[in-house]
Amino acid sequence: MEGKRERRSSQIELLRKIKEFTRGLVDDLRNGRSPVILIYRFRSYCTDFNSKCYCGSDLPCGKEVLTLCSESHVRRLDVMLRVLLIIRQLLQENKHSSKRDIYYMHPSVFLDQSAVDRALNDICVLMECSRHNLNVVSAGKGLVMGWIRFFEGERIFDCISSPNKAYPVPVHVEEVRDIISVAHFILVVEKESVFQRLANDQFCNASRCIVLTGRGYPDVPTRRFLRLLVDQLHIPAFCLVDCDPYGFDILTTYRFGSMQMAYDTKYLRVPELRWLGAFPSDAEKFYVPKHCLLSLTAEDKRRIEAMRLRCYLKSEVPEWRLELELMLQKGVKFEIEAFSARTLSFLSETYLPSKIQDELKVMHLIAESDRGKKSTLFVLEGRIPWEHCRLV
Amino acid sequence: MEFSSVNTLCFHLISSAFQRCRLSEQICRLSVILNSSSSSRHPSVQISISDTGIGSCLKEFQDLKFSWGGITENWDGMLRVNTTSISDTEVYNYQISLKENRSSRRINRLPSHQKNGAKFSGTEVLLSFVESLDILLAGVHSFLQKMLILRIPNIAIQLVAEDCDVPGSRYEKVFLANKSMQSPILALNLEHLKSGFEQYILTHGNSLNSECSSCFPSWEHLKVGSGRACCTENELVMEAVIVISDISKDDNTCLRESGDKTEVLYFKDFSPSTIPQSSMKAMKSVHWRKYGLNLVGIAQQDGCALLEWENLPKDTHIYIVLHSYHQQYPTVIRTPGKKFQMDRNLVKRSIKLSLDDLKEKHAGALLSARATKICSYAPDLGKTIAGLILTSNDLEFQGECLSLLGLQSQGVEAEIVENRIKERIVSVIEMNDKKDQKTREAAPFLFDDNRLREEEFQEIDEEEDYDMMALED
Known part of the structure; x- marks a missing residue:
């Protein structure tokens, strides 16, 4: 875990790089040259099935060259330098700011939040650092509950004392320390409504777990925190998303990272994350009422078609791709809430235990196969004795 | 060369005289004298266009063509030409009728005058036609004034107009191209x-x-x-x-x-x-x-x-x-x-x-529209880069950057630094703009061959005509 001393040293290094960068600009201008700024491009996936790709290697896939020769470049440079100036100030004064705060410093120049986001990404690539190193943090969108206790700096997050109470995900993940957990698995849910359903159903009492939500597309702290928990606790992590293109995309964001922050994917992705549901086949298996099944729109179909071409689906999770194709084939989608149509507690009492049991079985078999020896499953029929489910 | 009015023919004759003066490469005088008699029944203007340039080759008069539709009453079509070259021993006099077709046109040679050993050259063309002196004078005046733009330095032009029947009506103006001249006679x-x-x-x-x-x-x-x-x-x-x-x-x-x-x-x-x-x-x-x-x-x-x-x-x-x-x-x-x-x-x-x-x-x-747009970012960029320098808490870094910009590190105002960076940025953009144009144009002129050049012209025309379609619509 990165402590204060490490953070300070990273700040000093960043300040040095910013100075070096500025000196380079001035030197070019002094010599009557246009500054040439090379920004490496990264991608978390490609759609070229025919050639062997290196998307998972974390290596750059190309570079962009910014000069004073094109208006779009100069505008991008203008925004980037303004953001860099703000960041330099944050680092020098050891303060933090959000992306939105930065946007509101020059809204008429930035025009759009996306310009600031892009500038931050450019700066991270140029300075070879992560966004949190720039002292830019988001307000914190994620929520966590369950069998865990930790500190963020001096602040304690004592979730374990009331496991069904929602806590915000820590923003300064690098300052998280002293994690104590007796959880057997981590459950990531796409939406806050599902998170609240599980809290109401006292799901963490029945299942010794940690539940996390990024409330839609997860922000950086949520993804970093999940990554930290998986790295530190060595327990299984499952993901529950709506059975629609957006849910699937959110799932892949957790597991493989987003395209926008592909340069930092190695610190944000969670390759251990397993897709728990909802699968297209779950609609029949768990008797989702027909009125809860919505037809895929043309846009949904277009998104699915585009997603199924992603290289990582083919190389790493071909079974996900099959589910995606099944979704397209069935032509319907449904939300997690559809499981509550019959009884409110169906999700926490029936669906999740069943799915987790299945997943654990699969994981166990894989582990056994890896060990090359047979093993007896602890998981029994009916209600699951969670205390026996931890597989280490 | 075809003319539809006597006035335009006069302008052409003045222009020819000007050319003869120019080619003499000597100090040369060109006189345009307009005389009229307001008391006569048919007030006509007699025009004399004379120059001290090289003598005329008669071919230029041979090739003149006049379209006579509707204006035959103004002019009889007669030109009187007196000319001599520096090597001639006499001044040759001719009469030419432009009413005749070019193919059958005869140049009547009139008795010459001996130069008696004098060395000079020049030409005088005379014609007479019905026109208001004021209108003709205004036209010739404006014409000669425009000719001054050419600023051929060895030529002095004199314009004289007079109504013989009105005492004191003489108008005279000298058009001197070499007034406050900055370029020598033999300059391009x-x-x-x-x-x-x-x-x-x-x-x-x-x-x-x-x-x-x-x-x-x-x-x-x-x-x-x-x-x-x-x-x-x-x-x-x-x-x-x-x-x-x-x-x-x-x-x-x-x-x-x-x-x-x-x-x-x-x-x-x-x-x-x-x-x-x-x-x-x-x-x-x-x-x-x-x-x-x-x-x-x-x-x-x-x-x-x-x-x-x-x-x-x-x-x-x-x-x-x-x-x-x-x-x-x-x-x-x-x-x-x-x-x-x-x-x-x-x-x-x-x-x-x-x-x-x-x-x-x-x-x-x-600057190209593109470069102008890029330049509009220069003040912002200048300000931000100056900010990156001046708000740094590393004084050594500050001093180094200011020195690179040719500025004193002590007590320099932010505005000066911003302006200096802005100037450098604009200068780079301007240079890029020129360089871009040169790069684009370099290829067509790799070979200094006239034929090739014309072919390239053709290509560029076709390409650029496309851009102008909107204008034509």
Whole structure:
């Protein structure tokens, strides 16, 4: 875990790089040259099935060259330098700011939040650092509950004392320390409504777990925190998303990272994350009422078609791709809430235990196969004795 | 060469006299004398156009063509020509009737006069026709005033007009091209044209005796560019001069007739002339946008082209003059079809060279629309980079950067640093803009071959005509 001393040293290094960068600009201008700024491009996936790709290697896939020769470049440079100036100030004064705060410093120049986001990404690539190193943090969108206790700096997050109470995900993940957990698995849910359903159903009492939500597309702290928990606790992590293109995309964001922050994917992705549901086949298996099944729109179909071409689906999770194709084939989608149509507690009492049991079985078999020896499953029929489910 | 009015024929004869003077490369006088008698029943004007230039070869009169539709009563078609070359021992006198067809036209030789060993050369052409003296005088005056733009330094032009029946009616004016001359006699015609055109602008069309001080308090600030394109095959030359002035219009009492539009003056063989269609087309197809200019309209008015611009800065005015001439005298006329294309290519090329020349000489002038947009970011970039330097808590770094910018590290104001960086950025953008243009143009002129050049012209034309489709619509 990165402590204060490490953070300070990273700040000093960043300040040095910013100075070096500025000196380079001035030197070019002094010599009557246009500054040439090379920004490496990264991608978390490609759609070229025919050639062997290196998307998972974390290596750059190309570079962009910014000069004073094109208006779009100069505008991008203008925004980037303004953001860099703000960041330099944050680092020098050891303060933090959000992306939105930065946007509101020059809204008429930035025009759009996306310009600031892009500038931050450019700066991270140029300075070879992560966004949190720039002292830019988001307000914190994620929520966590369950069998865990930790500190963020001096602040304690004592979730374990009331496991069904929602806590915000820590923003300064690098300052998280002293994690104590007796959880057997981590459950990531796409939406806050599902998170609240599980809290109401006292799901963490029945299942010794940690539940996390990024409330839609997860922000950086949520993804970093999940990554930290998986790295530190060595327990299984499952993901529950709506059975629609957006849910699937959110799932892949957790597991493989987003395209926008592909340069930092190695610190944000969670390759251990397993897709728990909802699968297209779950609609029949768990008797989702027909009125809860919505037809895929043309846009949904277009998104699915585009997603199924992603290289990582083919190389790493071909079974996900099959589910995606099944979704397209069935032509319907449904939300997690559809499981509550019959009884409110169906999700926490029936669906999740069943799915987790299945997943654990699969994981166990894989582990056994890896060990090359047979093993007896602890998981029994009916209600699951969670205390026996931890597989280490 | 065909003429439809006696006035235009007179202008041509003055122009020929001017050419003979020019080619003599000696100090030369050109006199235009208009005499009338208001008391006579049919008030006619007798015109004498005389010069001390090289003698005339009669071919130029042989080739003249006059269309007689409806004006036969004004003039009898007779020209009287007296001419001698420096090597001749006598002055030859001729009479030519332009009423006769060119093919059957006879030149009547009249008795000559002995020069008695005197060494001189010159020509006098006389004709007489029915016209108001005032109207003819005004036309010739305006014509000669425009000729001053050419500023051929060895020629003095005298204009005399008199009504013999009105005592004291004699009018006399001398047009001297070499007033406050800056270019030597043997300088290129283009240099003379540049200097003459500047003078023309500064004196509001040569109508003032000196530069207009209210419009041009500092006339050195005129931005001038010139270009010369030629076709070696027929020695046809096209010269262009482009001038950009920045005049504050708010407190300017001298209003131009053409307003913000650009009046393009056209000279053909050293004579003010109506701009031909080929040149109009050529100007349409110039890639003005490369120079930050947006041409939105082109029209012909009183023999000149009027170019209408969009988004021209409020105080900026553009002036253009074109001069097309043959190096040979008298001129060799090529087949019209090919000539049209060649004229067009030469106009485009000469304008382009003038724009490049102006851009090269004047920093910040004629930046392409793209470069202008890029430059608009320079103040912001300057401010931000200055911020990155000045708000750093590393004084050594600050000092180093300021020193790179050629500034003192002690107590320098932020604004000075911002401006210095901004200037450097603008300078880089301007340089890139020039470099871009040169890079794009380098390929067509790898070989200095006339034929190749013309082919390239053709290609560029086709390409750029596409850009102008909207304008034509």
